[in-house]
Every structure is written in structure tokens, then in C-alpha cells.
Amino acid sequence: PKWVYAFAAGYVDGRANMAELLGGKGANLAEMASLGLPVPPGFTITTKVCDAYYAAGRKLPEGLKPQAEKAVQLIGDEVGATFGDVDRPLLLSVRSGARASMPGMMDTILNLGLNDETVEGLANRSGDRRFAYDSYRRFIQMYADVVLGVDHGVFEDLLEDFKNLNALSSDTDLTADNWAEIIESYKQAVVDTLGRPFPQDTSEQLYGAIAAVFGSWQNARAQTYRRLHDIPDSWGTAVTVQAMVFGNLGERSATGVAFTRNPSTGANEIYGEFLVNAQGEDVVAGIRTPQSLTERARIEAGEEAPSLETLMPALYAHLVQVFQRLETHYRDMQDVEFTIENDKLWLLQTRSGKRTAEAALRIAVDFADEGIISQSEAVMRVNPSALDQLLHPTLDPEAAKDLLATGLPASPGAASGEIVFTADDAESERAQGREVILVRLETSPEDIHGMHAAVGILTARGGMTSHAAVVARGMGRPCVSGAGALRIDTKAGTLKVGKRVLHKGDVITIDGGTGQVLFGRAKMREPELSGAFATLMTWADGERRMAVRANADTPRDARQAREFGAEGIGLARTEHMFFDTERILAMRQMILADDAEGRREALDKILPMQRGDFEALFEIMVGLPVTVRLLDPPLHEFLPNNSDEWPAIAADLGVAVERLRQRMTQLAEFNPMLGFRGCRLAILYPEVPEMQARAAFEAAIAVEKRLGKSVALEIMVPLVAFRAEFTAVRDMIVRTAAAVEKETGGKLDYTIGTMVELPRAALRAGEIAEGEEGAEFFSFGTNDLTQTALGLSRDDAAPILEAYTQKHIFAVDPFVTIDIGGVGELVRYGVERGREAKPGLKVGICGEHGGDPKSIDFFEKTGLDYVSCSPYRVPIARLAAAQAAI
Ligand code: ADP
Ligand code: MG
Ligand code: MG
Numbered sequence: 082p083k084w085v086y087a088f089a090a091g092y093v094d095g096r097a098n099m100a101e102l103l104g105g106k107g108a109n110l111a112e113m114a115s116l117g118l119p120v121p122p123g124f125t126i127t128t129k130v131c132d133a134y135y136a137a138g139r140k141l142p143e144g145l146k147p148q149a150e151k152a153v154q155l156i157g158d159e160v161g162a163t164f165g166d167v168d169r170p171l172l173l174s175v176r177s178g179a180r181a182s183m184p185g186m187m188d189t190i191l192n193l194g195l196n197d198e199t200v201e202g203l204a205n206r207s208g209d210r211r212f213a214y215d216s217y218r219r220f221i222q223m224y225a226d227v228v229l230g231v232d233h234g235v236f237e238d239l240l241e242d243f244k245n246l247n248a249l250s251s252d253t254d255l256t257a258d259n260w261a262e263i264i265e266s267y268k269q270a271v272v273d274t275l276g277r278p279f280p281q282d283t284s285e286q287l288y289g290a291i292a293a294v295f296g297s298w299q300n301a302r303a304q305t306y307r308r309l310h311d312i313p314d315s316w317g318t319a320v321t322v323q324a325m326v327f328g329n330l331g332e333r334s335a336t337g338v339a340f341t342r343n344p345s346t347g348a349n350e351i352y353g354e355f356l357v358n359a360q361g362e363d364v365v366a367g368i369r370t371p372q373s374l375t376e377r378a379r380i381e382a383g384e385e386a387p388s389l390e391t392l393m394p395a396l397y398a399h400l401v402q403v404f405q406r407l408e409t410h411y412r413d414m415q416d417v418e419f420t421i422e423n424d425k426l427w428l429l430q431t432r433s434g435k436r437t438a439e440a441a442l443r444i445a446v447d448f449a450d451e452g453i454i455s456q457s458e459a460v461m462r463v464n465p466s467a468l469d470q471l472l473h474p475t476l477d478p479e480a481a482k483d484l485l486a487t488g489l490p491a492s493p494g495a496a497s498g499e500i501v502f503t504a505d506d507a508e509s510e511r512a513q514g515r516e517v518i519l520v521r522l523e524t525s526p527e528d529i530h531g532m533h534a535a536v537g538i539l540t541a542r543g544g545m546t547s548h549a550a551v552v553a554r555g556m557g558r559p560c561v562s563g564a565g566a567l568r569i570d571t572k573a574g575t576l577k578v579g580k581r582v583l584h585k586g587d588v589i590t591i592d593g594g595t596g597q598v599l600f601g602r603a604k605m606r607e608p609e610l611s612g613a614f615a616t617l618m619t620w621a622d623g624e625r626r627m628a629v630r631a632n633a634d635t636p637r638d639a640r641q642a643r644e645f646g647a648e649g650i651g652l653a654r655t656e657h658m659f660f661d662t663e664r665i666l667a668m669r670q671m672i673l674a675d676d677a678e679g680r681r682e683a684l685d686k687i688l689p690m691q692r693g694d695f696e697a698l699f700e701i702m703v704g705l706p707v708t709v710r711l712l713d714p715p716l717h718e719f720l721p722n723n724s725d726e727w728p729a730i731a732a733d734l735g736v737a738v739e740r741l742r743q744r745m746t747q748l749a750e751f752n753p754m755l756g757f758r759g760c761r762l763a764i765l766y767p768e769v770p771e772m773q774a775r776a777a778f779e780a781a782i783a784v785e786k787r788l789g790k791s792v793a794l795e796i797m798v799p800l801v802a803f804r805a806e807f808t809a810v811r812d813m814i815v816r817t818a819a820a821v822e823k824e825t826g827g828k829l830d831y832t833i834g835t836m837v838e839l840p841r842a843a844l845r846a847g848e849i850a851e852g853e854e855g856a857e858f859f860s861f862g863t864n865d866l867t868q869t870a871l872g873l874s875r876d877d878a879a880p881i882l883e884a885y886t887q888k889h890i891f892a893v894d895p896f897v898t899i900d901i902g903g904v905g906e907l908v909r910y911g912v913e914r915g916r917e918a919k920p921g922l923k924v925g926i927c928g929e930h931g932g933d934p935k936s937i938d939f940f941e942k943t944g945l946d947y948v949s950c951s952p953y954r955v956p957i958a959r960l961a962a963a964q965a966a967i
Contacts, residue, residue: 084130085148088114089122089159097411102127104178104319109431116410118403119427122159123173123323124152126291128180131317134295141292149322153287156324165283169206170199172216172325175290177297179318182432186306187297187318188227190290191361192220192325196281204257212330214260219360221267221279224286228293231274239266251369253358287322294320326427328420329360335421337389338364339374341404342414344436347443347613351375351404353417355389360420374400399426407431412453413462414444438467446613449620456620457967463617465934465961469493469594471608472645472953473559476592480604485578485589488539488564490596491550496537496559497590497602500583502571504531508662511535518589520576522569524549526718529660532558533635537591539598541567544879551864551875551929557641557953559593563879567598618646618956621963627940628947629958630706632927634658636697642952646959649705650698651860651949652797652927655773656714658694659687668719669734673744677768684772691773695780699792703784706793708860708927708949709777710836711770711810713799715758717748754865754874759800759836763810770810774817782827794831797860802841804848807856836927838862840870843911847918856922859915860949861908863928863936867895870904896929899936909943925949934961941965 086094086103088111095103095111103111107125114120126145133142153171157163162171172194177187195203195217204213225231240252243263249255255263271279280286297303298318307314328336339353354371356364364371372386373379374397379388390397400419403426407415416434420427436444441463449459473494476482498516501507504527507519511534519535521528523542532538532552538560540549553560568577576583581600583589590603630651631642635658639650659668664687671683699707720741721730731738750756763770774796785791798810811833818829835856837843843866850856868875875896885891899905908926915922925947930936932954940948941962950958 082129082144083127083148084142084145085124085126085152086111087122087124087152087155088120089155090114090117092155095125100180101316102129102319104128104180104321105182105432106176106178106430107319107321110321110323110429112410113407113428113431116406118406119425121324121326121427121429122156123321124149124156125178126320126322128317128319131295131298131319134292135299135317139292139296141288141295146288149287149291153322156322160324164194164287165199167198167202170194170202170283172203173287174321174323174325175287175294176321176323177294177318178321179298179312180316181310181312183303183306183310183312186303187300188294189361190220190223190227190293192216193224193286193290194283195220196283196286198281199283207327207330209330211255211257211260212327214257214264215255215329216327216360218260218264218267221264221271224290225267225271225279227297228289229271229275229279231271235270235274236267239263239270253369291320291322294318323429326420326422326425326429327360328356328422329358330422331358333393333421333424334358335389335393336360336364337371337374337419337421339400339404339417339419340414340434341408341417342434342440342444342447344414344416344434344440347414347436347440347447349447350377351401352378355421357392393421393424396421396424396426403428409453412448412458414440438463438470441467442471442617443613446616457624459617460621460624460960460963461967463960465957465964468614468957468960469953471610471614472956473557473594474605474607475594476590476597477604477606482597482603483600484597485581485583485600486564486566486598488541488561488567488596488598489544489550490592490594491543491547491562492538492553492558492560493594494537494557494559495590495592495594495603495605497588497605498536499586499588500576501531501535501585502569502574502576504528504534506585507531507534518591520567520569521549522571523547524552525722526656526714527660527722529657530662532556537561537593539564539567539589539591541565541569542879544882547879548876553593554929554951554953556638557951559591561591561593561596561598564596564598614956618959621960622646624963624967625959626966627937627945627962628925629955629962630708630925630927630947630949631952631955632931632949633698633952635694636701638952639698639701642955643701645952645955647952647955648947649793650702650707651925651931651947653698653707653709654713655691655710656712656718658691659712659719664690665719666733669730671769672716672719672748673734673736673740677766680766680768684768688772688776691776692780692783695777696783699780699784699794700788702792703788704790704792706795708795708797708834708858708925709773710797710799711760711763711773713759713762715748715750715753715756716762717745717750717753720745720748754868754876760798760806760810761800763798763813764806767813770813771817774814775821778818778821778829778831779825781829781831782821782825785827791830794829795858796831796833797836797858798833798856799836799862800838800865801835801849801856802839802845804845804851804855807835807849808854811854832857832923834858834860834923836860836862837908837911838865838869840866840907843907843914845914846911847914850915850922851918855919856915857919858923858925859911861911861924861926861928861945863899863904863908863926863930864896866907866928867900867904870907871895871900893935898933899930899939901939905939905943908940912943912945932958934964937961938965 093115097112100108164171204210222236226233337355353374418430445459445462498518574585590599630649631647632652633639667686674680927949931948932950
């Protein structure tokens with residue numbers, strides 16, 4: 082088999098698209114060589130050899146040597162040297178290179194081919210003994226460490242001792258004779274450690290190094306890196322053997338690394354560092370302070386050492402030209418390693434550069450503007466999930482940090498505020514103009530008002546899909562959940578972490594992007610929705626088919642949603658409007674009433690408030706569709722759990738405590754998720770949907786009067802399983818609409834549809850949609866549909882999900898990315914049956930999955946008309962929907 086692929090100026094075997102076989106580094110070196118760029122000649126030993134090496138119990142395959150020897154000769158011919166030759170020694174680097182870049186995880190050996198004799202040849206030919214000995218001592222140290230397993234600390238200590246003894250501070254102060262002396266001590270150290278001398282046979286050196294690089298594929302570092310980055314063990318690494326070029330050949334030599342654009346802002350400016358008279362890792366090793374490539378960066382950083390731009394202007398110009406060539410060829414920003422040997426530029430590596438979300442946006446848009454890529458490619462270039470980083474304030478990475486604890490990064494963004502332990506405190510402190518962080522063991526629907534009032538939420542319990550996490554993401558509040566190290570004592574008003582005790586009013590900072598909880602107020606950076614963001618979003622909108630709406634219940638959320646480009650509201654959860662202190666009282670009166678009459682009386686108080694809520698929402702969303710969902714949660718969520726509160730509440734309501742207790746017992750459920758909620762509530766308490774529909778209809782007419790047009794109102798019936806349920810609730814709504822039209826003389830524009838969130842509804846979708854009086858739209862409530870299809874309660878799922886993902890039973894959290902095979906199948910089936918019964922039936926989705934890029938891709942393929950997600954995810958959904966459509 083062909084084990085070896087050569088690259089030299091006139092002769093190249095490989096290509097960039099051969100990374101699987103040659104590794105990223107080898108493939109790109111071949112590509113650069115074929116472009117005629119200055120690359121030291123070399124060859125790459127394929128990943129297949131890595132397989133063979135391990136299959137044979139860590140032995141190189143038979144056929145490799147002849148092929149490698151020929152390739153080494155080819156290199157020698159090109160550079161006019163011979164491997165192992167005393168007069169004109171060829172020196173090589175032996176480099177690792179996996180398919181996916183694993184920077185610094187595996188080993189590389191430089192200056193290979195030096196021994197006691199060839200080092201003299203190198204000294205003579207270069208006319209620089211110091212350089213030759215410097216290279217040799219580097220080689221001994223690297224080879225002994227990587228191949229022979231001698232700890233590199235041994236050599237560092239020897240060098241350090243030598244410098245101390247001779248009062249030398251920097252490596253550059255050492256003379257040729259100094260290095261010669263150090264080489265002797267290094268060689269002695271090898272003998273002392275291994276009981277045998279450092280190998281002088283250059284061929285033994287070469288195959289030893291090749292085997293060691295293959296061996297490094299299985300070192301602990303590399304294994305961990307692969308696990309964290311989902312890189313399969315089976316890929317293996319390639320090994321690239323390449324002629325050395327020398328950045329340590331004096332003052333006209335250097336080594337450096339560069340990004341072709343600024344990787345943190347995306348600005349079209351070269352960004353990088355170099356060191357004069359240095360080699361390889363010196364730049365990143367921190368032994369000396371590297372210098373800036375550009376004069377602009379040098380001035381900005383206030384550095385004294387000259388930039389490459391002024392130090393070697395011609396070379397810098399060449400570098401700029403090469404970078405442009407690489408960018409237009411690879412059509413992406415590049416991360417480049419280079420070396421300068423006596424005023425000649427050599428390229429040693431190129432790959433796509435890692436970048437922040439901000440940079441990704443700017444670079445994509447600039448590349449399209451520069452004509453290098455098309456607009457739709459630019460849209461494909463940005464990872465939608467990464468936009469999250471941009472839409473929230475974030476911690477200043479340079480700020481000092483006093484870390485208290487780490488939890489889950491449940492909802493992105495950072496926030497600082499005073500600690501409060503109850504939702505009511507959050508609200509009252511907020512009312513006094515304070516910024517607070519709500520700290521709870523976990524949150525429940527009762528805490529919603531406090532979560533709204535807080536600038537951030539911190540919980541000790543609960544996972545990424547806990548109540549706190551989901552609601553916080555919906556509200557765009559930063560949230561850290563499940564910070565298990567926290568000991569919260571609500572009664573005492575303390576928060577303990579280890580030995581530290583914090584009290585109500587103490588300031589903390591949470592970073593929902595990393596899960597960190599910090600003591601005190603940390604420095605923040607505000608989000609900047611730059612020009613590139615807006616441009617890319619416009620391009621994305623041009624590509625997408627599905628509409629993007631927002632789940633929003635408050636004017637604040639609705640406004641935010643519009644700002645982020647939402648095209649309507651896909652889910653207004655009316656219950657969120659009931660938790661306000663004044664309304665919850667009326668709500669409780671309604672719940673405690675003995676009959677329909679009493680309930681109506683209480684609901685009459687709520688009607689004007691709810692109408693006001695709707696008017697505010699409709700004004701913001703005027704001209705767009707708004708889906709209003711009827712009351713969904715079980716009634717006991719509106720009653721206080723804590724019996725300490727009962728006397729005060731009973732007094733407010735003007736009933737005996739006993740009556741409250743009695744009603745609570747009546748309403749208590751073992752499994753509220755499957756209990757008295759959704760349309761079941763509406764059917765048993767028709768007064769409630771009537772009031773809600775009336776409030777919505779009256780609001781629509783009022784807004785129409787005021788603004789000349791209103792929203793396209795969609796009334797949505799939750800938790801329907803049977804057509805008869807839908808029909809019962811629909812009748813109430815239609816009657817209410819007719820009454821409102823008659824009273825006001827207005828004309829209503831509305832449709833009635835259902836939320837599909839029970840498997841039975843998906844299965845009977847045809848029946849539910851059929852006919853004029855069937856559902857006029859479907860909105861898949863994939864949160865409940867996931868719970869009911871999987872029989873898995875979201876609020877209790879955290880420990881199960883953790884174990885299941887660990888044991889690979891779940892590849893991903895099904896509450897984050899839709900379970901395509903099961904829940905997705907129900908969606909697909911429901912869409913199909915629904916549209917069979919009612920051609921053109923409007924179908925959307927309003928669960929958490931509406932903001933998840935992978936799920937959005939599925940919804941596009943399933944032919945949904947729109948997705949609806951929390952306001953802060955709207956830009957993510959717009960981009961993901963565009964990518965799904967391209
Ligand atoms: P990594 O994958 O860890 O970046 P590399 O194989 O890129 O390892 O090697 C690290 C550094 O060694 C390179 O950035 C370069 O500075 C130096 N190097 C590698 N090969 C050569 C060579 N042929 N000539 C000069 N320097 C080299
Ligand atoms: Mg490298
Ligand atoms: Mg639901």
C-alpha cells in the first residue's frame with residue numbers, strides 16, 4: 082500500500098480534501114505546496130499507518146521504511162543535503178496531525194538528524210556554531226522527553242542551574258561554548274536516567290520519532306481532548322516529516338503565528354506574534370515576550386520591541402500577500418504558523434482559525450462583501466447557537482474573579498445584583514430600584530414574578546431544563562442552575578458556600594454562559610448588535626421559508642421579540658398574567674367560589690386587567706398574528722403551598738382558614754402534569770375561557786379602533802386529546818365572539834386552533850382538524866408532547882437525563898433537541914393527517930424546541946409554517962431556519 086505522500090515544490094501527492102488520510106496539517110501542507118507557496122519539502126505518513134501501528138501492537142508496518150527512505154531522499158535532493166551526512170546534514174521535523182485539529186495535544190520533534198558529528202557539519206555549513214549547538218540541545222531535550230521518556234524537567238533544571246551558576250539571565254545570553262557544555266550535561270542525564278546513551282544513529286532517531294508520534298495518539302492528554310470534542314478514537318493521526326527551516330539562525334530569522342483576521346472582533350487586520358532568533362514553541366512557551374506582527378497592534382499594546390512590519394518590511398509585505406492568497410483559496414480566515422530563515426519566509430501550517438461569535442459574523446459578512454463567498458454561504462458560516470453569546474451582556478474576560486461556586490450554564494448572559502431569597506423580596510426590592518439576584522433551592526411557577534423582577538436567577542437544584550432554566554431562558558434572564566455547593570437557608574436569609582456565609586443584600590455575579598457564581602460585582606460588556614449582525618440576519622431572512630414568532634406574555638417580552646425580528650406571537654401564556662399580587666387575589670377568589678356565579682364575580686375583576694394586557698400586546702404586534710392560549714395550569718398553582726401563609730391569605734379573601742385548607746385538599750393532585758388542566762379546566766369552568774376570549778376580543782376591537790388595524794388573533798385551546806373537547810371549547814369562544822361583535826358593532830378577525838401536545842391529539846389530528854368547525858391551526862406543544870410521549874416528567878427528569886446521557890441511552894436531552902424518532906414522528910404524523918383533512922392547515926411549534934437549531938432543521942423538513950421560541954432565541958431561530966432551508 083501507499084503509506085507515504087510527498088510534497089515538494091515540483092511534486093505534490095496530496096490535497097486539502099485528503100485530511101482523513103493525511104491529517105489536517107499534512108493535507109494543508111500539500112495544498113500549500115501545490116499552490117506554489119513556500120513550504121519546506123516533506124512527506125506525510127498516512128493515518129492508515131497509525132491503524133497498522135496499533136493493530137500490530139505498536140509496531141511500524143514492514144513496507145513503510147523503503148517508502149519513507151525514498152521520500153527522505155527526495156527532500157534531501159530538493160534542499161541539497163543528505164540525511165545523516167556529516168558534511169551536509171539534512172535535518173527534519175516529525176509532526177503529528179489528526180483529521181481534526183488537536184492543538185498541542187500530541188508530540189512534535191524538531192531538529193531531528195543531529196548527532197555529535199552532524200552538529201559540526203551544521204555549524205560549518207551555517208557558519209554559526211552557536212546556532213548549531215542551540216539546535217542540538219533542543220533536539221536532545223525534545224527527543225529524550227517524547228521518545229525516550231526522560232522527564233523534560235530534568236533538562237530545564239540543568240539549564241536553569243547553568244544559568245544561575247554563570248550569572249546568565251536569558252537563553253539568548255548563552256554562547257556556543259555554553260551550549261556545548263550543556264549538551265554534554267544533557268547527554269549525561271540521558272545515560273544516568275536510562276543507562277544507555279542518546280541515540281547517534283539518525284535512522285534510529287527517525288523511526289523512533291515516527292513511532293512516538295503515533296504513540297502520542299493514545300496519550301492521556303489526547304484521549305481527554307478527544308472525549309471533550311467528540312473526536313473518535315478510530316481516526317488516528319498522520320505523521321508529517323519535513324525539512325527543517327530555522328528561525329533560530331540569528332537576527333534575520335524568526336518564528337511566528339498569525340490569524341489572517343482578528344479572531345475576537347473579526348476585523349480585517351492581521352493578528353499575530355513573532356520572536357526573532359527563535360524556534361517552534363518559543364512563541365507560545367512564554368520564555369520570551371513575543372512581538373506584534375503589525376505596527377498598529379504594537380502601538381495599541383504599547384510595546385517597545387519593533388513590529389515585524391517595521392523590522393522586516395519586505396518580508397511583512399510578502400506575508401500579507403500570502404495571507405490574502407490563503408484566504409481566497411481556502412475561502413475562510415486562516416490560522417497560520419510560519420518561520421523566517423535568513424530573510425526568507427516559510428509556511429509551516431494553515432487551518433481555519435477559531436473565532437468568537439462576533440468575529441464569525443463579521444468575517445462571514447466581509448467575505449461575502451469581498452466576493453469570496455456568496456451570501457447564502459455566509460449565512461451557513463455562522464453557528465446559530467453561538468449568537469446567544471452576542472445577545473446578552475457578558476463578563477469582561479479580563480476582569481478579576483472571586484469564584485464562589487459553579488453550576489450549570491442554564492441561561493446565557495451575566496448579571497450582578499444583591500441576593501434575595503424569595504420572589505416577593507425580589508419584587509419589593511426591585512420596586513425600590515435595586516437589582517437583585519433571586520437565589521432559590523429551585524423555582525416553581527409561584528416564583529415567576531420574582532424571576533421577572535430579578536436580573537438573574539441562581540438555584541442549587543435542577544438541570545438545564547428545570548423550571549428555573551426554562552423560564553429564565555424564556556425571559557432572557559441569566560440563570561445558573563444546579564449549583565450544588567450552595568447551602569441556602571431561606572428562613573435565616575443566608576447562603577453558605579464552604580466556609581463563606583453570604584446574607585441578603587450581599588452582591589454576587591452569575592454568568593449563565595459558564596455557570597460561574599462570583600462574589601461581588603464583576604465587570605461586564607454590553608451586547609453590541611453590530612452592523613454585521615443586522616446584515617447577516619437580513620440575508621438569512623431572504624433564505625428562510627418558515628416564519629419565526631416569539632413566545633411572549635408581557636409587553637416587555639413582546640417588544641424585545643419585535644426588536645429581534647419576531648413575526649408575531651406564537652404563544653401568549655395567559656396564566657403568566659395572573660401571578661401579579663393584585664390579580665392572584667381575584668384568581669384565588671374565583672377558585673374558592675362555591676358556584677359559577679361566584680366565579681363569574683371574581684373573573685369580572687380580572688377581565689379589565691386581562692383586556693389591558695392583551696391591548697398592550699396587540700399594539701406592539703399590530704398587523705401580525707398573535708396566538709392566545711387559554712388558561713393551562715392546574716388551579717392549585719395559584720394557591721400558596723406554604724401553610725404559614727394561609728391565615729393572611731384567608732383573611733384577604735374573607736374566608737375561614739379551614740375553607741382554604743379544604744379547597745386545597747380538593748384540588749391537590751398526585752400528578753398535576755396529567756391532571757386538571759388545559760381544556761379540562763375550560764370545560765369544567767367555562768366562565769374562565771369565556772372571560773379570556775372576551776378580554777382578547779374586546780382588546781382586538783379596541784386596538785383596531787385606535788390604530789386602524791389589529792392583530793390576526795388566534796385563540797388556542799390547550800391539551801386537547803379528543804375532537805369533542807375541542808368542539809366544546811370552540812363553541813364557547815364562538816358564542817363569546819358573536820356577543821362581543823354584537824355589543825361593539827365591530828368585526829373580528831380570528832381563528833380557533835389547538836395545541837397538539839398529547840400523543841392522542843397527534844394520532845387523531847385528522848379528526849380534530851376536519852371540517853369548518855375543526856381546528857383552524859395546530860401548534861405543536863413539544864414540551865408537553867415530549868413529556869407525554871416519553872412518559873417523562875420534565876421537572877423530575879434532571880437526574881435521569883444525566884444518567885441516560887452518561888450511559889449513552891440518550892445522545893441529547895430530548896427537552897432541548899426534539900426526539901426525532903418518537904416525538905418527531907408524532908409531529909410528522911399530525912401534520913400529515915391534519916393537512917389531509919384540511920388542506921393548507923397552518924401548523925407551527927411553540928415548545929422550547931422552537932429555538933433549537935437541530936430541531937428547527939427537522940421542522941423545516943416536516944413542512945411547518947412557523948416556529949415560535951423565546952424572544953432571545955428569535956435571532957437564533959431566524960438563522961437556523963435559513964440554514965435549514967438552504
Ligand atoms: P502542533 O500541532 O502542536 O502545533 P506542529 O507540528 O505544528 O505542532 O509543530 C509545532 C511548531 O514546531 C510549529 O509551529 C513550528 O514552529 C515548529 N516546526 C514544525 N516543523 C518545523 C519545520 N519543518 N521547520 C521549522 N519549524 C518547524
Ligand atoms: Mg502547529
Ligand atoms: Mg403544554
